[in-house]
Amino acid sequence: MVQKSKRPPSAARIAAPVAPKRRGRPRAYEPDVALGKALDLFRRDGFAATSLDDLSAATGMNRPSLYGAFGDKRELYIKSYQRYRDDARAAMVDIFRADAPLRERLERIYRIALDIYLSGESGPRGCFTVMTAASEAVSDPDIRNMVVEGLTELDKAFGICFRHAKERGELPEGADPASLAHLASATIHTIAIRARARVPRRELEAIVNGAIDLMCRAK
Amino acid sequence: MVQKSKRPPSAARIAAPVAPKRRGRPRAYEPDVALGKALDLFRRDGFAATSLDDLSAATGMNRPSLYGAFGDKRELYIKSYQRYRDDARAAMVDIFRADAPLRERLERIYRIALDIYLSGESGPRGCFTVMTAASEAVSDPDIRNMVVEGLTELDKAFGICFRHAKERGELPEGADPASLAHLASATIHTIAIRARARVPRRELEAIVNGAIDLMCRAK
DNA sequence: ACTTTTTTGTACCATTTCGCATTAAATTCC
């Protein structure tokens, strides 16, 4: 009883995608896909409107299993949000790191953002941060910190983008990378909101294109 | 029983702020202030997390009275949202109509927006449209229509602003008023979201000022 | 004074909600 960790402590963590030989009855679910389902629900309906029964039905796990695996509803919500941010970051980080012209990088970022916001069977799913986490942020300090973290992370990524572009001469001397980054984030936010109202992709793309033009020509 | 309208039908509607001489027991509440309280609650907690008990406590009306005055929870929510939009519109319409330089108009609009988003005792209250209505918009067509209406109304108001400025020579020839309007709306949206995460007014003002600089110098 | 009308206040109901206690099942270790 000295080692209480659920995973074998050392070697298995490095490379153990198969057969950890757990001791008791095997799980009937895969935690990752279950968390994905929970994420979808929370993202669509928000925290309060998503019941444990809904989550149970969507994940295929009954409530005690849910509870055992992820903790209570709030913990599950937070883990879902973390998962969402991880996914979104993973989808964008390569583009932010890529060594491409400013316009192309922006175009690719916004294309991915639109893909995220507009996918889903039962209507556009929008952005977790904007649609539900920001609402909880007022009353829940932990969630608030995550939201602030996510917002500033995006600002910073765009900021690096624009600073880089300025150094390369893609932007005029007077351009202010920080302000441009805020505008780039604002464009993300506005399309997230509009996507939620089922504004068609065409219109969102038009907004994005106008914003990109402005940001690339910015004095 | 021919006239079933609650208000006296004609004359009284024109100027009757006093003593309509209603027939039964007088109301113990003023519908307008009660709706204001309901609006605050919905705006802070969203639709699902706001219970009728909460609403009852905040308005001072017991539940049957609430029901009688405003209909069920969804109707009350919609009426709250309408009220919010009316108030916001009323606070901004003068500025949008005023004949002032572009920069000054933008500054005044954003100052009012920040006032709306940051006021309130229990933390910043954010924007009703962005924080809760957009969430409901996916599943509720009526709310969705209201959200879309509000978004395009703001876009249009900013659009007129920029077209006007361009005609006056405040903007360069190549400036695109529609795109600028979308950016102006996006700036509203981004500060609404950040306000919800308790980002301090200082930072929001910095974001706004950067955006105004960009929009006023836009090529 | 009595009826009518409108609102209030209490209490209730059916349903849903979250969380957990308990038992049954499935697997590994000895």
Add this chain to the structure above:
DNA sequence: GGAATTTAATGCGAAATGGTACAAAAAAGT
């Protein structure tokens, strides 16, 4: 095969929720 261990499944229970029935109260009309 049996003990130990981990998970699944059923279902309970206390609280909260949205909505309403019903009687008491407060005003105006007659």
